[in-house]
Amino acid sequence: MGLFQKFKEGLRKTQEKVSREIKRIFTGSPKLTLESIEELEAALLGGDFGVSVTSQIIAAVRKEYETQGRNGQSVLEIAQRELISCFPTESRGLQAYDSKGPVVVSMVGVNGVGKTTTAAKLAWKMSQEGHSSMLAACDTFRAAAIEQLKLWGTRLNVPVVAANYGADPASVAHDAVASAISNQVHYLFIDTAGRLHTKSNLMQELQKVHRVMGRKLEGAPHETLLVLDASTGMNALIQAREFHKAVPLTGLVITKLDGTSRGGMVTAIQKELGLPVKFIGLGEQHDDLQPFDVQQYAEAIFSA
Numbered sequence: 001m002g003l004f005q006k007f008k009e010g011l012r013k014t015q016e017k018v019s020r021e022i023k024r025i026f027t028g029s030p031k032l033t034l035e036s037i038e039e040l041e042a043a044l045l046g047g048d049f050g051v052s053v054t055s056q057i058i059a060a061v062r063k064e065y066e067t068q069g070r071n072g073q074s075v076l077e078i079a080q081r082e083l084i085s086c087f088p089t090e091s092r093g094l095q096a097y098d099s100k101g102p103v104v105v106s107m108v109g110v111n112g113v114g115k116t117t118t119a120a121k122l123a124w125k126m127s128q129e130g131h132s133s134m135l136a137a138c139d140t141f142r143a144a145a146i147e148q149l150k151l152w153g154t155r156l157n158v159p160v161v162a163a164n165y166g167a168d169p170a171s172v173a174h175d176a177v178a179s180a181i182s183n184q185v186h187y188l189f190i191d192t193a194g195r196l197h198t199k200s201n202l203m204q205e206l207q208k209v210h211r212v213m214g215r216k217l218e219g220a221p222h223e224t225l226l227v228l229d230a231s232t233g234m235n236a237l238i239q240a241r242e243f244h245k246a247v248p249l250t251g252l253v254i255t256k257l258d259g260t261s262r263g264g265m266v267t268a269i270q271k272e273l274g275l276p277v278k279f280i281g282l283g284e285q286h287d288d289l290q291p292f293d294v295q296q297y298a299e300a301i302f303s304a
Helices: 003-010 012-026 034-046 050-071 075-085 115-128 143-156 169-182 200-216 235-246 265-273 294-301
Strands: 103-108 133-138 187-192 223-229 251-255 277-281 289-291
Touching (some): 012 034, 012 294, 050 265, 075 294, 103 115, 115 133, 251 265
Parallel strands (some): 103 187, 103 223, 223 251
Antiparallel strands (some): 277 289
16 A cells, blocks of 8 residues: 555544545535535544644635635645645654664653554664664553563564563663664664643653663754654643653654544644654554655645
């Protein structure tokens, strides 16, 4: 399956909810009415595009109808254009490895969003690009998380640094960085424990993990990726705000886009926080984590 087809299949639920509704609203309508605008607003908000992006699209639709009437771009084409304009022109992946030491990537987020699986998938992706990778099991509160990461490591042939259940996460992170340096590993992925953004003590612990890594290797973590579950919709925006305050984020990974009709939340977060969406999860397999492509994302949602 090609990459665009993966995007299209993964975003099918969002496309069906939003685009089909837009086509229903505007099919056969000779002009823009207050009722059609209100229905368009409801459709976009229902897809979790947020108030700001929804307002931007509606303003663009009004302008197009006022200047071009029915001869201009379709509402789906306008929505697609405006969505693309919310993102930076260049998509950005992980920081490039430059031989000065490992690129340390910290995976953060609330419970159950898929951090462990995402860390493993990213390690696999880097190996496919010719880089060596290592995983660190810094979620020492959930015994199953350590075993899960070890299982992924065995399956993907990626080494895993781990300690016993209940160990100090900062100590595990320190040892992992030391091991990655001594083994000249290109990318080290730190799987941190899931934590609610409202728990200040857990956020302070995360800050400690990052400080310890930074003392061992300058600049570490070089990437801090917030993993978000697309099915949580606009709640993900709240999580992103709070995590960004506690530990400066360098990007987002959106998981479970294939199982939700709320795929617009990707745009809402980008619009408010300006954080690049680096990868999106479109399935369960290790190769279903894909670099984010705004053009394909927009086309997949607002396809006719």
